[in-house]
Amino acid sequence: MTLLDYSSDEIAKVAGAVMVSGMAVAMVDMGVVSTAIEAAAMAKEVAGASKKYPNNTIIQTLFSEEAVEKAKADKTPKIEIKAEDMKPDTAVNTAINAITEALAVLSTKATPEEIRQYKEFIYSCAETVANAAGSGLFGTGEKVSPSEAAALAQLKAVLEL
Template sequence: MATYTSEEMSKVAEAPMMIGMAVAMVDMGIVSTAIEAAAMSKQIAGAATKYPNNSIIQAVFSDAALKSGTVKMEKPDIQPEDVQSGAVVDKALTTVDAAVAAIGDKATPVEITEFKQFVYDCGDAVANAAGSGLFGSGNPKVSDKEAAALAKIKAAFAV
């Protein structure tokens, strides 16, 4: 099992947060954002169980790792102009690239593919968490803007 530095783990932790926030921010609503945040939290909480043999995910998202406090979860730096221009998704993808680069050759190609799938799943969970309408209950759940963001992320990750 590979060991990661706290800096590497922080970069890994930031990746799903940025992707989730990017998807949430392309089509924001007050109530839907709270529902989407809960959906992303659920994905992160379940990651270690879903990927029990992935050293990246275990190092950062296992119960032990989350409780230890060694991984610093910082609020992503997203500017309003990034959201308006659509650059928020590009910025999120850059964050994921930085996480993969930080991991370097400590993880196997399979682990990196699983990590990208997990990060994509975080964005997908956010998009599917709430629709338009009263209290996020409307359909469709995934807006056109969210679908476009997910397509761009999926293409970038090749998952």
């Protein structure tokens, strides 16, 4: 995969599925402090993706340091998410739809191994968010709430992991 193999809409779908999945887990059990902690954890997971998956062209093309710098310079289309799609009761379905669209794009353009790793990466991001902050004061306490666990189970099912 190179950026030349994909339209800007396809690139946004493939990158967006990762981001929306992490956001969905954060939204199902939202708190001011915990959401900030979860966002930081998600950013760290995405930033480390190219090292974790050094041979995956999907991840290298979209999430390596070079790709991020190129996207900033080229004004790559931003991922657009409507507020109503990321409410606690709609966020997981939004993520499932985003994953389904991304996998449809990749089905004819990436290898089965790259797709498997991409799915693992999506789930890893979502799981990192769920484990980032607890339900107690200032993010302490039980790390994965029942609603986060349910969201993770739904994402795992759609990713077929």
